[in-house]
Amino acid sequence: MILLFSAAAGQSPQNQSRGEEWVRREEMIKTQLIARGITSARVLEAFQKVPRHRFVPDPYRRYAYADQPLPIGEGQTISQPYIVAYMTEILDIKPGEKVLEIGTGSGYQAAILSEMEALVYSVEINPVLSEMARKALAGTGYENLRLKTGDGYQGWPEHAPYDAVLVTCSPSAIPGPLKEQLAEGGRMIIPVGKQYTIQYLVLLEKKNGKIRQKNVLPVRFVPMVNEKGKNY
Ligand code: SAH
Numbered sequence: 001m002i003l004l005f006s007a008a009a010g011q012s013p014q015n016q017s018r019g020e021e022w023v024r025r026e027e028m029i030k031t032q033l034i035a036r037g038i039t040s041a042r043v044l045e046a047f048q049k050v051p052r053h054r055f056v057p058d059p060y061r062r063y064a065y066a067d068q069p070l071p072i073g074e075g076q077t078i079s080q081p082y083i084v085a086y087m088t089e090i091l092d093i094k095p096g097e098k099v100l101e102i103g104t105g106s107g108y109q110a111a112i113l114s115e116m117e118a119l120v121y122s123v124e125i126n127p128v129l130s131e132m133a134r135k136a137l138a139g140t141g142y143e144n145l146r147l148k149t150g151d152g153y154q155g156w157p158e159h160a161p162y163d164a165v166l167v168t169c170s171p172s173a174i175p176g177p178l179k180e181q182l183a184e185g186g187r188m189i190i191p192v193g194k195q196y197t198i199q200y201l202v203l204l205e206k207k208n209g210k211i212r213q214k215n216v217l218p219v220r221f222v223p224m225v226n227e228k229g230k231n232y
Contacts, residue, residue, distance in 0.1 A: 021053055024065040028052075028081055032067050038085045042093075046115035047085060055108040055136050074126050076222055078106040079168060083219065087189045090203055090216065091164040093118050098159065100181065102152030102224070103168035107133030111142050113166070120145035121159050123152035125225065151227055155181040162186060169224040170199050171232035174213075182206045191221040195231060 029047050038044065053064035056078060060070045069077040088109075093099060095117035101110055104124035110133065113120045122145060124130040130149040137145065148156060152167070153175045161183035167190035174192060182188055186206045193199030200215035223231040 021051060021065075022048070025052070028065045028067075032082050033085045036082055038082070038089055040089045040092075042116060043085055043089045043112075046088070046112045047081065049115055050108065050111045051140060052081070052108055054140050055106040055111065055133075057132075072106045072129065073132070074129055076105055076126065076129060078108050079221075084109050084112060086217065087166055087168075087201065088112055088116065090189055091166060091187050093164055097163035098161075098183075099164045099166065100156055100159075100162040100178075101166045101168065102155075102178070103222075104133045104147055105129055105168060107137045107142075107147075109166065109168060110145055110147075111137060111140065114142045114145050117144075118164070121148070121156050121162070122146070123148045123150055123156055125149070125151050125227065153177065153224060153226065153232055157181060164188070165190070167191065167224070168221060170195070170221040171224040173232075174202065174204070175224075175232070179204070179206075179211060182211075184209065189216075191219050195223045 025048050029044055053061050056064040056070055057073055063070055069080045072078050093116045097118050099113050099118040099120050101122040104110055104122040110120050110122045127149050134147055155177040160181035162181055163183050163186050165178055165188040170191040172194045188204040190202050191199045192202050199219050201217040201219050202213050203216050204211050204213040225231055
């Protein structure tokens with residue numbers, strides 16, 4: 001099922017009162033992001049605005065600004081803030097660009113991309129999480145994004161090509177359809193590696209129809225699975 005929102009980009013509709021959570025985000029940005037070398041003002045601003053605690057389910061909400069991934073149900077996790085920032089920064093997203101995310105999960109990364117004023121398309125294979133993300137995103141007022149429940153290995157061909165592709169689950173090799181759906185000049189960041197082995201975030205760039213890629217950071221993500229639950 002495709003959940004369609006309107007396309008008004010570039011707003012920060014959620015409650016921006018500078019209360020306790022705002023201060024916790026300032027602290028998170030200083031100690032977890034800036035301290036580790038995140039410099040993009042646009043990325044840091046997005047982290048200040050998005051209410052991360054609203055994307056974390058109740059028992060873990062009090063840890064929402066901690067320096068770690070957290071369970072979001074269905075055996076899945078919301079990534080550590082630094083990893084979300086790193087992946088967002090390296091894609092160098094400009095306003096109005098089309099971005100495909102694979103693995104909506106909590107919806108937090110999608111909200112960050114929305115704050116970057118991208119047109120966000122996000123695919124999640126797990127219907128329970130997809131529905132939770134839809135509610136969290138609607139509840140915080142994010143509108144310049146579209147969600148789809150389905151197997152992201154296939155990308156989302158109807159809206160291709162994408163200026164950026166961000167994958168938050170790990171296949172053992174880079175899916176061909178995602179490479180094909182990358183626009184000329186497009187960038188992709190994706191964790192690649194078999195489960196229980198070292199995975200690397202791989203950065204790909206398509207220039208003159210050719211793809212160049214390099215490993216940029218060792219990471220650990222949940223596996224990319226197909227609809228039968230088998231790892232890619
Ligand atoms: N970006 C998320 C992180 C989610 S964890 C956030 O900000 O919270 C990775 C997600 O990828 C999980 O929700 C998992 O269900 C999903 N996933 C795994 N395989 C997938 C596939 N083939 N297509 C789409 N989503 C997939």
